Amino acid sequence: MPLRLDELARLVGGRVTNAAAAPTVITGAASISEAQEGEITFFGNARYLSALRSTKASCVLVPEGFAEEIPTSLATIEVANPSLAFSQVLEQFAPAPICHRAGIHPSAIIDSEAEVDPSASIAANAVIEAGAKVGAGSIIGAGCYIGHNARIGEQCHLHPNVTVYDRTVIGDRVIVHGGTTIGSDGFGFEMNQGRHVKIPQIGIVQIDNDVEVGANVVIDRARFGRTWIGEGTKIDNLVQIAHNVVIGKHSLIISQTGISGSARIGNYVTLAGQVGVVGHIEVGDQAIVAAKTGISKSIAGKQVYWGTPAVPLREEKERLAFINRIPKLWEKVKRLEALVEKLAGKTGE
Amino acid sequence: MPLRLDELARLVGGRVTNAAAAPTVITGAASISEAQEGEITFFGNARYLSALRSTKASCVLVPEGFAEEIPTSLATIEVANPSLAFSQVLEQFAPAPICHRAGIHPSAIIDSEAEVDPSASIAANAVIEAGAKVGAGSIIGAGCYIGHNARIGEQCHLHPNVTVYDRTVIGDRVIVHGGTTIGSDGFGFEMNQGRHVKIPQIGIVQIDNDVEVGANVVIDRARFGRTWIGEGTKIDNLVQIAHNVVIGKHSLIISQTGISGSARIGNYVTLAGQVGVVGHIEVGDQAIVAAKTGISKSIAGKQVYWGTPAVPLREEKERLAFINRIPKLWEKVKRLEALVEKLAGKTGE
């Protein structure tokens, strides 16, 4: 529904600082490059300044004290955090959320020994095995599989086609996106007479409250005990988490990262995209690991790391700088050689 | 069905150049190493020359002007493009294509407010939600999920167990392979009092005509606006495409590549396997990026890139050559040290 500039400003706790030539009613929200006349956008990253100067938007959320020169036709609303404020605005223009009615779709297959809270919503073709429990208000998407004795807490949302193996324990308010597999066997074999013999994987996966797991992720069950994802941790798409990994609370594991068996990741850790972590090591609390880094031994917390093998970011940058200056070093050595040769001639060599 | 050499030559617009000792009827097609007597193969890559000399095939498609010495029992057919010609031959020996009958399988769950063209084929256990549309001639595989208000164009083929979230827009003649998830939430959080608070992801995914998406791919919906895959672009298996990414037309995104949020990939770009692209940058038209490259800032088009951080291929090769010559540089410096020491002695140091 359309909103006036002053209504928007009040909504985000901001201040209209330039409204002279702007329309008084805003009808939608979009990015700087996609916004059209009558729409609001936001400016939160200096690299988009030139885009801002040519945007077709009619209003922009800017940081407090914003003083860049922009078209006079573009109204500004100053706020503490433009990105956060934009999220609030988006909710006003968002489509109505999808309603997942409580109850079990007639096509879902619920074992008579499963326990589904009456307020939960079980979608078409979901399968829930004996001994499994689904808590109050949880949504189990179409085609999901909940294995024997698995437990899904309250207010969870499993999107379609998620596979949850037996005995997995999932807390409250956990979101899992489509195509993800939780509880598959860890990759463990012993060589015996030239053949890989499977090591039984009889542990479980435990996912604590407020975790979000992306799409097509895999979290393997423990060989014994548990693979454990701590409260509030967020896992992006296509991440691999091997058996017996422990991730602490409120960490971010970005897309396509792989964590090998029995590694322990601390609290408030960030592993950026395509990071690899070898098995049986520790990553300290609040460590930040840059994309594509290969972590081959335990690293302390509260630092930024990069490279393969991983070193503190500053070291890796120095290393790269030194590499880039090798040609210069060659030149120096060649000059020296010439000079020394000349000197040697003079001294009778 | 068996074909005579001359029939095969006519089929591919080629010329039989050595048929003396060969059988007159060909009964199948296979690779150089797997082909058996009576079968045809093709030679399109010089590295397979020794394999060609020992193949059991009876006939081989070769480039025009082919003059290598090969067994006299091996008939040759000269063509402009042996690989392309082989595809034409393969069609003759291919098994009958699978027929997907128009209509809705009785086990499929189609919401009464969904709109499915009568010529579309909806397989067993597919789920199509309210407001979704499936166009003429499209095939929706077994166990696929088509979310609320999603739109699938005409002549599309979604293979089994694909998950399409609500409001996704897919054009015509789009192919999506099994296990892929389209429209999952972007990975966006704001830290608030020590917890990651989810940023609403209310945009969509738009996939234009003639795109092919591999198996177990993930394409996240936009935070707002759209994540957009341009016409004719082909995406390989296990690729990650984050929220608000825009990929142009006719690009190739090879397996296990990850593209971070809001990155813009141009037209006719090739990103080889396991490439990583950071967020908010641009990759220019016709750029070619080698496998495993990490792209950390915007790069211009029409060049080949390699390395982490990505640089033009030639630079990365030079960098590697310089690294490999460091031992030699050490030797030079040691020789110089010895010489200078000697000189210093002579001059009374």
Next chain:
Amino acid sequence: MPLRLDELARLVGGRVTNAAAAPTVITGAASISEAQEGEITFFGNARYLSALRSTKASCVLVPEGFAEEIPTSLATIEVANPSLAFSQVLEQFAPAPICHRAGIHPSAIIDSEAEVDPSASIAANAVIEAGAKVGAGSIIGAGCYIGHNARIGEQCHLHPNVTVYDRTVIGDRVIVHGGTTIGSDGFGFEMNQGRHVKIPQIGIVQIDNDVEVGANVVIDRARFGRTWIGEGTKIDNLVQIAHNVVIGKHSLIISQTGISGSARIGNYVTLAGQVGVVGHIEVGDQAIVAAKTGISKSIAGKQVYWGTPAVPLREEKERLAFINRIPKLWEKVKRLEALVEKLAGKTGE
């Protein structure tokens, strides 16, 4: 069920070497850090020695000749292989295995022309197409799709939501984990007038006996002939195997590795996590490739490789050592420069 120390020792063929202060009955098994009083654990890796000294476990499996100082309250059982012995112990304390009853769940959709052995177990919502065969004792999980004319051997276990395309051939005792896609089209296109034209992919995937395939893996069908996974090979989660790849027997392909088209991997090869292999090359028998390595040309067997491009491990380690000593080389050169300048002064330059 609880077991006495001597019963446990007999079970694993070991010897109780310190039982003075320990409880006589063991009630469970867990890792060194998670074990509680009354539980047994194992010690197989020297890095866990300090953890062992503070474990709450009551008994520990140790290697023969173990002589470290540990709490006297901790009973020890000496065995040849503590890890293997622990697996045997775990089976005693493991939950009862899930029973998959023979027969077809009423919700499964089996084509009248499919052939399912009466001893096989077909779970809820599985779909089996015309011409497909499922052998004796095999388990097809919920939501699995078995395409036309695909063949699943005996005693296989496909976990839920696996997609098997048409004509795939799977041997006996093969395990496939959830969300995996087998037989999807290879990524092959020919550029024609500015558009990528699909190259037909009419080959198959063949998986031999005793292979295990992880979760959310993709194995593409061959362009022609077959993509072939040899007997006893084990594939971890999220691995990509492109068209016409051949993997030998008893190899290990660790998580997130990608193997490009027509590459040939030998027998007893190990590719660690996130390795990339370019197309059309060979990896020799018993090669071991370290994590994140990029293999850009054929490599011989029986060696360890690392780096991008891959080189023998020793070379890559030397290379890294030389890189890390560049700063020292700069210092040497600067000292030389100063010295030579001084000498030049003395000799009248």
